[in-house]
Each structure stands twice: as structure tokens, then as C-alpha cells.
Amino acid sequence: MAQGDDTTETGTEENLDRLNANLARMEELSKRMVAALGQKDLATDAGLTGPGQDFYMKAGSAYLNDMMTNPGKLIGHQVAYWGRALEHFTEAQKALAAGQLEIPEDEDVPDDPRFANPMWRTHPYFRLVRQQYELNADAINMAVKDLDGLDSKEKQRVEFFSRQIIDLFAPTNYLATNPDALQKAVETEGQSLVDGLENLVRDIEAHHGELLPTLSDPDAFTVGENIGATQGKVVFRNRMMELIQYAPLTEKVHKTPLVIFPPWINKFYILDLKPKNSLIRWVLEQGYTLFVVSWKNPDPSYADVGLEDYVEEGYVQAVETAKEITGEKQVNAVGYCIAGTTLSAALAWMQKRGDKSIKSATFFTTLTDFSDQGEFTVFLQDDFVDAIERQVTEKGILNSYFMSKTMSFLRARDLVYGPAVKSYMMGEAPPAFDLLYWNGDSTNLPGRMAVQYLRELCQKNALAEDGFKILGETVHLRDIKLPVMSIGTKTDHIAPWRQCFVGFEKFGSKDKTFIMSESGHIAGIVNPPSKKKYGHFTSGEMGQGPDAWEEAAEFHEGSWWPRWEAWLKKRSGAQVAARVPGESGHEILGDAPGTYVLEGSTS
CATH class of the missing domain: 3.40.50.1820 (Alpha/Beta hydrolase fold, catalytic domain)
Incomplete structure (x- = not known):
């Protein structure tokens, strides 16, 4: 009995030591993060981080006009939304009140790798969170799809930024609503969260106060040795x-x-x-x-x-x-x-x-x-190009960070949020992947060249037209x-x-x-x-x-x-x-x- 007590006491001491070490590490990392965030270039033109105010005015006016001229459509959307939300909430409440932490699997689940964990389909809480997210996403998509009064380019931009909002608020992006991250935190006694914070601080430091997830192990490759090594x-x-x-x-x-x-x-x-x-x-x-x-x-x-x-x-x-x-x-x-x-x-x-x-x-x-700028239509309108022109006039170059960020957010699920979840919430090291290493090794653009390309070739379509x-x-x-x-x-x-x-x-x-x-x-x-x-x-x-x-x-x-x-x-x-x-x-x-x-x- 005494031996068992000694073992228990030793285990408790080890857990306490580990906890104290992790707390000390988190305090150190928090100080580093504050210092890293302080490196952010506050002179960066705000137009590079989002569309101009005229875009929001046009989108808001179109929605308000649509609401006033066709209130029945809006009411129909709202009734359907609240009906489904109430149905999902009632289902979850009944299961939790009965102490059911596993219910029959929800078969109506989209093929979405973010929701691969079975708990998204069988646990009342996580199923409700997932259902409500999908319901909100459908509501936003439907509102944008039915929006009148915008030209094709403006409509395309509204759709793009709506997708950005939908992807940002996915429950997988947040610790309290990510079963994989919560399970790993419990299994590792919180070590995964400490490792994740370390990864977060590293990325903020690497980008001088900006945040963009590292996609590949930066130490896995050396150009001229194991990649780019042809004689x-x-x-x-x-x-x-x-x-x-x-x-x-x-x-x-x-x-x-x-x-x-x-x-x-x-x-x-x-x-x-x-x-x-x-x-x-x-x-x-x-x-x-x-x-x-x-x-x-x-x-x-x-x-x-x-x-x-x-x-x-x-x-x-x-x-x-x-x-x-x-x-x-x-x-x-x-x-x-x-x-x-x-x-x-x-x-x-x-x-x-x-x-x-x-x-x-x-x-x-x-x-x-x-003439058709595809998904880059979003970034080739005057508000963004004007901001780039102001930035390069001041800095002389368009820093590689802005191009990397633009490319990443075209595929935000795969190149931003997915890697961020694995790195910051799961505490995983980025993979040794040569293609992603190259993707992160981007370059600056000369100021005049960047503006020429955007104004003359993209916006004016000069080569193909005049x-x-x-x-x-x-x-x-x-x-x-x-x-x-x-x-x-x-x-x-x-x-x-x-x-x-x-x-x-x-x-x-x-x-x-x-x-x-x-x-x-x-x-x-x-x-x-x-x-x-x-x-x-x-x-x-x-x-x-x-x-x-x-x-x-x-x-x-x-x-x-x-x-x-x-x-x-x-x-x-x-x-x-x-x-x-x-x-x-x-x-x-x-x-x-x-x-x-x-x-x-x-x-």
C-alpha cells in the first residue's frame, strides 16, 4: 500500500513539474509573440488587406434594395433558416438531457475532410455545431446567389469574400469546437497546445509581425543540395x-x-x-x-x-x-x-x-x-491595384509576403486554415514537402514592373487588344x-x-x-x-x-x-x-x- 502511495505521489509530482514547465514555456512564448507582433509594418497600405469601402457600400445597398423590393424572398429564407436551426437544437437538447453522448450517425454529411472525425456525426454537441455551421454557410451562399443589382465582377467579389468569411468561421478553426484538437490536448496533457503556441510564435517572427502558416519544414531542404541540385x-x-x-x-x-x-x-x-x-x-x-x-x-x-x-x-x-x-x-x-x-x-x-x-x-x-481574369478578378479591381501602386511608390517593391498571402487565400482551406489547425492547435511540425518548401520561397516584385503588369496587361488587356x-x-x-x-x-x-x-x-x-x-x-x-x-x-x-x-x-x-x-x-x-x-x-x-x-x- 505504501509503495502504491509513493508511486502516486511521484506521478503527481511529475505531472506538477510538467505543468509548471509548460506554464513557464507559455509565458516565455507569450512575451516573444508580443515582441514579434510589434515588428508588424504599420505603414502597410490598408487597401492590401481588404476591399475598399465602395465595395461594401455597393454590396450593402444591393442587399437592402433587394430586401425592400422583394421582402417575401427574405422572409422565406429566414423562416427556413430558423426552422432548421430549431430542429437541430431540439435534437441535440434531447440527447444531452438523456445523457446520450453518442447518437445514431447523421447520414446527411457533406464529403468534407474537415469533418472526418466521427464525433461530427454522432456526438450531440459537435453534430449541432457542424449542422449550424453548414446552415449558416448555406444561408450566406443563398443570400449572395440571389443578390441583384451588381455587375458580374462585383458579384464575383461578393461571392469570393463571402467564401472567405465562411471558411474563417469553420468550427474546426477553433479549439472549443474542434474534437481532434481537444482530444490531442487531453492525450498529451496540454503539450500539443504548448507546441502549437511555439509554432504560432515562430511564424509571426518569420513574417515580421504578420501571420501566414509555414507549410513545409524550413530545415528539411537546402537548395543546391537536396533540391535544385542538377549539375x-x-x-x-x-x-x-x-x-x-x-x-x-x-x-x-x-x-x-x-x-x-x-x-x-x-x-x-x-x-x-x-x-x-x-x-x-x-x-x-x-x-x-x-x-x-x-x-x-x-x-x-x-x-x-x-x-x-x-x-x-x-x-x-x-x-x-x-x-x-x-x-x-x-x-x-x-x-x-x-x-x-x-x-x-x-x-x-x-x-x-x-x-x-x-x-x-x-x-x-x-x-x-x-478579358476574363478568373479568380484573380477579385484582386484586379482598382481598390486593390491602387493600394499596390501606393505601396510600391513608398517601398519600391511589392514584398513577397503579399503575393504569398494572395495565392494562399485563393485556396484558404488547404493553404491557410488547414495548416494553421495542424500547426497551432494540434502542435504538429510542418511536413518535409519539397513543393510546399518552394511555395514558401517566394520573391519580391519591382514596383514599376508590378504596376505595369497589373495596369497594362491585366486591367487594360493591352497585348490582346490595343x-x-x-x-x-x-x-x-x-x-x-x-x-x-x-x-x-x-x-x-x-x-x-x-x-x-x-x-x-x-x-x-x-x-x-x-x-x-x-x-x-x-x-x-x-x-x-x-x-x-x-x-x-x-x-x-x-x-x-x-x-x-x-x-x-x-x-x-x-x-x-x-x-x-x-x-x-x-x-x-x-x-x-x-x-x-x-x-x-x-x-x-x-x-x-x-x-x-x-x-x-x-x-
Whole structure:
């Protein structure tokens, strides 16, 4: 008996010590959080955090007008809402009053991974919370759907911000209404909450007072070692970019070199994550001399850099260097996302100048016609763009944080709230996921370039309509004449494939090929044949619009990479001895992946 008492006493002391240690840790973390929150840049333009007041006025006026002109519709919504809410409450009250902590499973449950825990269907309290959330979400969606008096863009914005509110108030986002988090807190004697607070403080510190969940283990990867590690040399550097020539992986290569222009919103190693899913390595294995641009991560001194600087000091210089090193008169080019948009402007400009240095061009998920701005419509109206213009006028750059936040909130459930719940309430460490690591390694945008892109290309749709003025020329999509291929991705929310197709059809080229890959903006492009994961669609229909193309399209199993390479091979000339970086006598400035890719975000 005495031994049992000693054991109990020892266990109590250990629990008390653990509790005191956790309390001390929480106090320390709370002080760090206060200090981190104090780092927040209070000068950040408020327009970057939400729509302008005119948006709320228009939405509120439309709802008030609808309520006054059609009160029966509003009353009908309210009656249905309160009837269902009362039914759910009565059901839960009866079960709890009878002491039932488990009731027959609710079969009418949406397929929503947030509510995977069985308690959402069988526990009276959590079932009521879930039912009421779904009821509230339905009520908001119905009110917005039936709202009259707004144009299509305003309606789209109301729908977007309504979804943001619905996602924010999901019961899974709060400790008292999240059974998974509560269960783990009990099982770990509160350690999960301490770990979660530590994760929260870490993220606030990392973003200088702002909050954005860390999606991937920041210590799991090192660029140049376990990602972005394909062998090559930096063969050119200027203020805009480093040009990397990769070491060949075959004895023979095609005569015409390939130059890839990745987007400068993120870093180029999305195309070289790991050997098994590296497009860069795969291209080398097919027998090509490959050059890839690594863009400079701009600081405030780049405030006056515009799209013309990217064209002249980036595209033109990269092409000229590749020609000089290989001794060829032409190269093939690839542009991804915004780099593809700018490549189209560069090609149109080169056509007007009689420059035939680029033999063919491929575009990955590239928008060139912005008449339909898709989900980005929300962020391309004057209130947001005006705020960006004010911000970059003051700071010189658009900090990478704002782009990361915008991209994340387009998929808030998956990229904001889901990771936040796991990290802050469950106390879990972020996973070692190369793609998410890259996603968090974003870059700043030069002030002038950001405004040019938003005002001229997105809002005015200059390339597709009246023409875009660049380097002394006014260029249009119809000015592009060389052979071109475009790769769209089926579920892309950044560059919807239909809109990619619409712009691509306006190119002046006679030789045009369009492919639609399954999946989205990244996974649809980084889709190696070895995975045998996503298929693709092809069609001969061009000139009749995306719907006609899709109706005639044929599905093919597997990656589009081999189909593209077969197209590229026909435009890449005969086989020659593989070219090793430096053997032409051109100066080597360092090893791949270079220095620019290692530069972090600069406030």
C-alpha cells in the first residue's frame, strides 16, 4: 500500500513539474509573440488587406434594395433558416438531457475532410455545431446567389469574400469546437497546445509581425543540395538574372539549344525539385543543351525596373548568351506563367525588329488575354491595384509576403486554415514537402514592373487588344509568327486553361499546338512520365474557341512531356557532340544553382 502511495505521489509530482514547465514555456512564448507582433509594418497600405469601402457600400445597398423590393424572398429564407436551426437544437437538447453522448450517425454529411472525425456525426454537441455551421454557410451562399443589382465582377467579389468569411468561421478553426484538437490536448496533457503556441510564435517572427502558416519544414531542404541540385554552371550574370548552362547527360545533343524562362514571382527550382520529378534533368536526359534563367530577387533599389528591363536584360541577353556559347543562330524558348506572358511580348517585339533568334516557343500555363481574369478578378479591381501602386511608390517593391498571402487565400482551406489547425492547435511540425518548401520561397516584385503588369496587361488587356508599348514598339499577340505550343492545366485557378487558350488563339502563328494537362498550375506542369499520374488532352481544333477544342479533344494516359519533346525535337536540328559548360571558352561564374536563387525576401 505504501509503495502504491509513493508511486502516486511521484506521478503527481511529475505531472506538477510538467505543468509548471509548460506554464513557464507559455509565458516565455507569450512575451516573444508580443515582441514579434510589434515588428508588424504599420505603414502597410490598408487597401492590401481588404476591399475598399465602395465595395461594401455597393454590396450593402444591393442587399437592402433587394430586401425592400422583394421582402417575401427574405422572409422565406429566414423562416427556413430558423426552422432548421430549431430542429437541430431540439435534437441535440434531447440527447444531452438523456445523457446520450453518442447518437445514431447523421447520414446527411457533406464529403468534407474537415469533418472526418466521427464525433461530427454522432456526438450531440459537435453534430449541432457542424449542422449550424453548414446552415449558416448555406444561408450566406443563398443570400449572395440571389443578390441583384451588381455587375458580374462585383458579384464575383461578393461571392469570393463571402467564401472567405465562411471558411474563417469553420468550427474546426477553433479549439472549443474542434474534437481532434481537444482530444490531442487531453492525450498529451496540454503539450500539443504548448507546441502549437511555439509554432504560432515562430511564424509571426518569420513574417515580421504578420501571420501566414509555414507549410513545409524550413530545415528539411537546402537548395543546391537536396533540391535544385542538377549539375551546371552560371555562365552569365547581370542585375536582372543569372543564366545557368546545365551539364549534359547524353553524349550527343540537338544543335538548337533550349532556354527556359521561369516566373520571377517564385524561384526557378520548381523545375528541379528532386531528380525523379525534375523537368530540367529530364530535358537533359532527352539530349538538349539547356540554359535556365534564375531571376534576381529585387530589393528597393529595383523600384524603377519595368517589363522592358526584363525583356532587354533578361530575355534578349539570355538568348544572345546561349547563341554565343553554342555557336548557333537560333534557340528554342520556354516561358512559364508570367514569364510566358512576357515572352509573348518579347517575341512580338523581336518580330517587329526582324530578330529571328528564337526558333520556336512553348508556354506553360500562360495568360496573354486577360478579358476574363478568373479568380484573380477579385484582386484586379482598382481598390486593390491602387493600394499596390501606393505601396510600391513608398517601398519600391511589392514584398513577397503579399503575393504569398494572395495565392494562399485563393485556396484558404488547404493553404491557410488547414495548416494553421495542424500547426497551432494540434502542435504538429510542418511536413518535409519539397513543393510546399518552394511555395514558401517566394520573391519580391519591382514596383514599376508590378504596376505595369497589373495596369497594362491585366486591367487594360493591352497585348490582346490595343497593343502594349515596349522598347519603342507597340506589340500585339498577332505579331507572333513562329511555331508555338501552349500547355494549359485542367484545374488551374491561377491561369485557367480556357483563358490561356483564348489568348493563344490570337497569336499570329500558323503552327500552333495546344495541350491540356490534368491537375493544376504546378502539378499539371511538374508531371514526370515516371509517375504515370496525370494524363493530358490533345485536339486538332484551333480557331473555334476552347469549348470546341475540348469537345474534339482526345485523352491520353500519362505525362505530356514526351509529346512536347517530340514536337520540340522536330525544331531542334541534328545531333552534335554534347556541349560542356566552359569548353567554348566562355567564362564560368560559379556552380549551379547560382547565388540569386539563394537570396531571401528583402523588406
